[in-house]
Amino acid sequence: MDIKSLCLGALSIGDASGYEIKKMFEEGSFSHFYDAGYGSIYPALNKLLAEDLVTCIEIEQEGRPAKKVYSLTNTGLTKLKTDLSEEPARDKTRSESIVMMFFGHLLSPAHRERVIESYIEHFRDGCTCIEEIDPTNQPYGRQFVRGLGLAIYQAAANYLEENKDLLLVNEEERDIGDAA
Amino acid sequence: MDIKSLCLGALSIGDASGYEIKKMFEEGSFSHFYDAGYGSIYPALNKLLAEDLVTCIEIEQEGRPAKKVYSLTNTGLTKLKTDLSEEPARDKTRSESIVMMFFGHLLSPAHRERVIESYIEHFRDGCTCIEEIDPTNQPYGRQFVRGLGLAIYQAAANYLEENKDLLLVNEEERDIGDAA
DNA sequence: ATAACCATGTAAATGGTTACATGATTAG
């Protein structure tokens, strides 16, 4: 599954331009589990167009640039279903924040605190962002994923908040030691 | 931060061969937040060697192939600390399982159930794997990350277990409808 | 004025995965 499949997925919800698809990736409830920039979305859409999996109409707008609105074709929907019926690959995560906390003893106390505080903020912001999505009238899959995102982000934020002393206390001890 | 930095980090814990570093990535407590294969580790180690950030000695072994054991140099440790003192990039996650659940209505009921059940198993296995790491006598950073991993994995597994009906119930309803 | 938003795209570079290549030993 690559960004082409994700674009097909986005278009299965409704017609959209590349710019709008980017926003869906940023704001949708699975935005926290996949992301893509313009540099991958625009080429993906052009490839899908060449393969007849989507169609495109250019729409002139007053006061802003024209946009290209893409729609899923029947073949496109079939392709999406095929992609979704494969066995899912294992999750791939890479978190520099966690690497930094893991090697916390090699960081300056100030940086260590900055990393953890901004990581807490990251999860709190994520919660807020997910909460803003109205789950009513959405297909059960979207509601389910919204709930999962919230559960994970809340658990992470809570753990970090409740245990950050473990990472920061030693700093104080060291300060006392230095002062003595 | 790339795999070169991660290798420096691994070697900061102790001397190791490429093969052993891979294992650390697989079994360590941040294994769930970063991963790397031989195809990236071996080239990374050779680059680090060329930059004098690590040294290497070949050790002959009886009954098994010789191994190359790498050690961090002073410059290597400095480089690691520099890498760790940057601002961490945002987490990057991509989860095909979540994408599939999100578009659950486009999947066959059987596949939908398979995806969710194996995803639960994935998190449960992850918990077991983390629990096997003995946190005693480890630096606080490693204990902290171990706890965070457990918290997140447990939250995910619990949410999935408790709410999977949301994703599967519709399937039953449909079956009843079909039968009637 | 200046930043942010709307809107699309390309080219180069990066970085990582996959497949291939080799081969001895040990446990089931």
Add this chain to the structure above:
DNA sequence: CTAATCATGTAACCATTTACATGGTTAT
């Protein structure tokens, strides 16, 4: 006898990121 573990490495391929390029509109 077969699979797994130990052990290293390269080359081709792939996907994505980053930087560049453009330009009007709207809100502060």
